[in-house]
Each structure stands twice: as structure tokens, then as C-alpha cells.
Amino acid sequence: MAPSPFSPDRPALVRRLRAAGCVYAEDEAELLIAAADSAASLTRLTDQRVAGLPLEHLLGWAEFCGLRVAVDPGVFVPRGRTALLVAAATAVAGPAPAVLDLCCGSGAAALVMHGRLAPRWLAAADIDPAAVACARRNLAPLGVPVYEGDLFAPVPGQWRGRLDVVVANAPYVPTEAVSLMPPEARLHEAPVALDGGVDGLAVLRRVADQAVGWLAPGGHLVVEVSDGQVDALCAAFVARGLEPTVRRDEEVDATAVIARRPG
Incomplete structure (x- = not known):
């Protein structure tokens, strides 16, 4: 039997991000979901974000002037x-x-x-x-x-x-x-x-x-x-x-x- 499709609980994810102080919780939730390939990986990414890791370091990229720019851990995130x-x-x-x-x-x-x-x-x-x-x-x-x-x-x-x-x-x-x-x-x-x-x-x-x-x-x-x-x-x-x-x-x-x- 094929595995069940990945179906995240968006409202719960948004609530958790918002409680952690993420101003754009809805947008961040969608980006984290897109970056995850399973419930386990989404949980891992969310835990790291709630712990304070920059979203861009978790995703591996930042949006800047309409382009997707690779950003490695520890590197300054373009504002x-x-x-x-x-x-x-x-x-x-x-x-x-x-x-x-x-x-x-x-x-x-x-x-x-x-x-x-x-x-x-x-x-x-x-x-x-x-x-x-x-x-x-x-x-x-x-x-x-x-x-x-x-x-x-x-x-x-x-x-x-x-x-x-x-x-x-x-x-x-x-x-x-x-x-x-x-x-x-x-x-x-x-x-x-x-x-x-x-x-x-x-x-x-x-x-x-x-x-x-x-x-x-x-x-x-x-x-x-x-x-x-x-x-x-x-x-x-x-x-x-x-x-x-x-x-x-x-x-x-x-x-x-x-x-x-x-x-």
C-alpha cells in the first residue's frame, strides 16, 4: 500500500509559529511546509524555527529583489x-x-x-x-x-x-x-x-x-x-x-x- 500523502495541520503550525513570535506566521508556515517532505521533517524544521534559527537558514535561501539567493547557516541574511x-x-x-x-x-x-x-x-x-x-x-x-x-x-x-x-x-x-x-x-x-x-x-x-x-x-x-x-x-x-x-x-x-x- 502506498504511504499516506503528507497532510500538515496548517492552523496548528501557524499558531505555534505565532506563539514563538513569528510576525508573518502564515507565510512562514507555507514556506516550511514547502521545504518539508514528511511530517517528521516539518516537525524538525518547525522546532528549529521556534528555537530561533533564521527561516532563511532553514530554507537555504532568501528572497531578495525578486530573486532566490542561497544563504548558508551563519551567513548574513540579505534584508x-x-x-x-x-x-x-x-x-x-x-x-x-x-x-x-x-x-x-x-x-x-x-x-x-x-x-x-x-x-x-x-x-x-x-x-x-x-x-x-x-x-x-x-x-x-x-x-x-x-x-x-x-x-x-x-x-x-x-x-x-x-x-x-x-x-x-x-x-x-x-x-x-x-x-x-x-x-x-x-x-x-x-x-x-x-x-x-x-x-x-x-x-x-x-x-x-x-x-x-x-x-x-x-x-x-x-x-x-x-x-x-x-x-x-x-x-x-x-x-x-x-x-x-x-x-x-x-x-x-x-x-x-x-x-x-x-x-
């Missing part, structure tokens, strides 16, 4: 707000740009920009080996290289002074605020992807320091930051000879700063 960063970078890229996705995490930004632009060169880089491995899974089929190292250090020197766009979703959470983040982030994503130093801008200042030498004249550095950090970051960019402008999307609580190298 919906980062769509503004990608849109801002795309708007200033120009024809056939040379583009670098710095602090790339899963490589989500590079993946989207590959489809929106016609870059003459596109690459990504991250310091976290787990993120690099994940980004390579996402980007290798597109022929996009992913380098492992601190900021620009692993990027081929031939591109120094020739990059049209550098996108950097660098960490910008102040150190003391990391402990206040949702457990999905602070317990299950790499600290190096979250902690931006005392005021949250330590890594972004280093990015700006180095980007000046890597950008082509007229090139742009595009970064994500919190709204309360905009003035300090813009001042830091100006001090380094960059010309900043700010874009906001209040609907998704997103802020991007676009800093142009004069020329």
Missing part, C-alpha cells in the same frame, strides 16, 4: 531594505561599468546587479570564509569572481583607480547595540557582518579611506547606513574628498549614501 542600496548603485552605474560588491555576504547585491547592468567587470569580496563560500555558490554560475580578504585587500590591483561603482553593505550596528538585535541575527549571523564599532561607522570609514584610491574619477561608493548616522558619515566622506548625497526609503526604513569621487 529587504538593501534593495535601496542596489537601486541607488544601479542608478549611478553608467554604461558597461566596473562594479565591486564589497562586504558581499551571500553575494545578493552582485547577483541582482548582474541582471540589471551590463558590467564590463563585476566581482565581490568578503572577509568571512563562510560568506565567500556562499557567495561563490550564487555567483560562480554567472562567472563573477568572489575574493576572500579584508575589504579591498584581495581585489586584483589592476582595478585600482578604475572602478565605477563600489557597493558596500558593511556592518554599521554600534557594538553596544548588537546585543539588542533580534536573536535571529545576533545568535546566527557572523559578528563580523554586524558589528560596526563604537559608533557603527568604523568599517565604513575604512571603506571610504580605501575607496578613494580604487574608484575611477567620477566613480561612486554606495553604502547602507542608519538614518541617525547620515550626518557623521557624510562628514567623513567629505573629509576624504568624496561628494555625498543621501537617498531614503521610509517605507522599508532604508537609507543609502552615494559618495562620488570628483573628476
